[in-house]
Amino acid sequence: MSEEIKKFLYVNRKAPYGTIYALESLEVVLIGAAFDQDVSLAFLDDGVFQLTKGQDTGAIGVKNFSPTFRALGDYEVTKLYVEAESLAERGLSADDLQDITYEDEDDDWAEKPSIRIVNRAEMADIMADQDVVLSF
């Protein structure tokens, strides 16, 4: 069946453990990955906290789902857009984020970074370029 491939953007604006939004978003992304669409993820506002390295939830009794982001490349989810202004407002830089990579099948499986830092105007353009925007 040759159905039109649509561009899906998952918008993440919540920190990871205070509410269920972030985990639910990741679950939906993984489910949606089965449908062969053109998927991107956006991280802005408190959503950038989802990608910080060194998360350890052992003492609060909830699942640490941050390692799952590193598996997204295997599901062909390779575009994680992170807003520079949101990082800076929170005293973060790209160095505070996990290393998330994918293997590019069109480039002899070269390992490439999935995280792409963009500014606010670029993020607005990315949002406006989608067929479907799902917000979390």
Add this chain to the structure above:
Amino acid sequence: MSTLHTVNKSPFSTQSLQSCLGHARDGDAVLMIEDGVYGAMTGSQMADAVAARGNAVSLYVLGPDLTARGLDAGRLIEGVTGVDYAGFVDLVASHDRTQAWL
């Protein structure tokens, strides 16, 4: 190719309206619903920022949510248009995509 943005939180409890206004592109529409309607009222700390963006972005507020909260439609920021549920549907249908700011 324009987007309808919906905002359902008060601008005094979250950054959703502020972030929405910062990402909406000229020609987009912003519809304030539920507690988002507090962002449409004059006299608040947010009012100037909302009004300023209204030059390039169409601003709407859902009337039933105003009424439910006892808010006076006469105190809406200038340029904000009230719509009913049918108007909400029309806005969704007349834009290419809808993006919720939760």
